[in-house]
Amino acid sequence: MTAGDPPILDAAVLAELRESTGGDDDFIRELVEAYVSEATGYLEAMTAAAGVADAAAIIRPAHTLKSSSATLGAMRLSAISRGIEEAGRAGRTDALASDVDQARATWTETLAALTAAGLAS
């Protein structure tokens, strides 16, 4: 990733989400909790698929992680997931393993940012 990378956590997206759900912080925390559990599961599925270079199997978890991450403002993980989904759809397996490693590293950063924002523990 370069200097033009999307942010780990986009505060504006989170603020908008909070506003659209009536400023209910408990609900946001609940949503983040669901996201953490979901992301963990999808990253595991992606790791498994990349391990056997299964391009088709990686599409769906990458797709959903892309979408949920964008919902919660985890823009960099969303962008990486999108790249993985596209590679999967194109049947490209050469960079899958390294891309998934990058996604996992970004996830660690994202989780730290969410914790720092008081949304995850």
Place this chain on the structure above:
Amino acid sequence: MSPARAVALIVDDSPVNRRLLARHLDTLEIDSREAADGRAAIEVLRSSGSDVAVVLLDIEMPVMDGYETLAAIKADETLRHLPVIMISSVEELDSVIRCIDLGAMDYLPKPFDPAILGARIRASLAGKRLHDLEIESAERQAELLHTIERQKEELSRFFSPQVAALVSSPEGAQLLAGHRRVATSLFADLRGFTSFSESADPEEVLGVLRQYHETMGALIMDRGGTLEHFAGDGMHVFFNDPILQEDHVERAVRMGVDMRAAFGLLAAGWAKRGYQLGFGVGIATGFATLGRIGFEGRYDYGMVGFAVITAARLSAAALADQVLLSPRTYADIESLVEVEQVGELSLKGFSRPIAPYNVLRMRSDVAAGTSA
């Protein structure tokens, strides 16, 4: 607003998406059910008492994806009316178009905008309500048609089939309202019935009448006459209305002759039991007014006019076994009948006497056949 909240089914493999959508829907006062994939969604929809009014459907899902789910919903007779809104990200627009081709109603872009969600859901629910109303209205219509059919059936028991059919036909109202046309009127009644009904047991009187009505009724049906009424031993039948009959005069006269013959057989049986009854017929042709006669609560489809009065008077004046024709009726079918003149009769209410003809027989009973 209706007291019961509408229910949406959210079909998405992402718990984050489901939870967020459910939250937005709750703000819109819509309850939600959730399914993590297409198969689970179909199960919810097919479960008895499903109250789902709209489906929010993700495309990429494990087990059964959005396309398959949509196809399954649209292939199911009981589900296909359900509005389906596809949940999609911007880059999936091509897929969305495909889904709309497959029958999806709309799409909801990700990330979710509560205002757009509200607008799409409201539009879908309005469409669903319209559909429900259509179903309800179709059901009511079917019920109505059933009622009309039943009434027609009932009517045909009370009235002649022609009148029953007329009442329920599109032009019925117009015909019932009244019209003028040339028609032939036939009156028939029994001679000696009054004294018979005074002396015989009521059961016997009714038994005789039943036999008489059955026999004459069959002949009326056979010739396509319109029975205005049976009144005791009397009856009034007319022809050429409401169904036009080019040969209405001939039909009436043939029926009169048939009735006389049929009465002969009945009377032979009655005579053995000691009942002395005779039968007379009067037939007249002319312009008449036809339509609904009576008052609110009891109407007849009737014929009014000089011909009706003439036929009634001729029937009253006829001796047993006479079928009397008015001069005009005779003139119309002269070549078909053998008649005798019965002299001039002064009929009640007529300023001048008339000279009717008694039909002896049809000229060719072979050619006459039985069906008119």
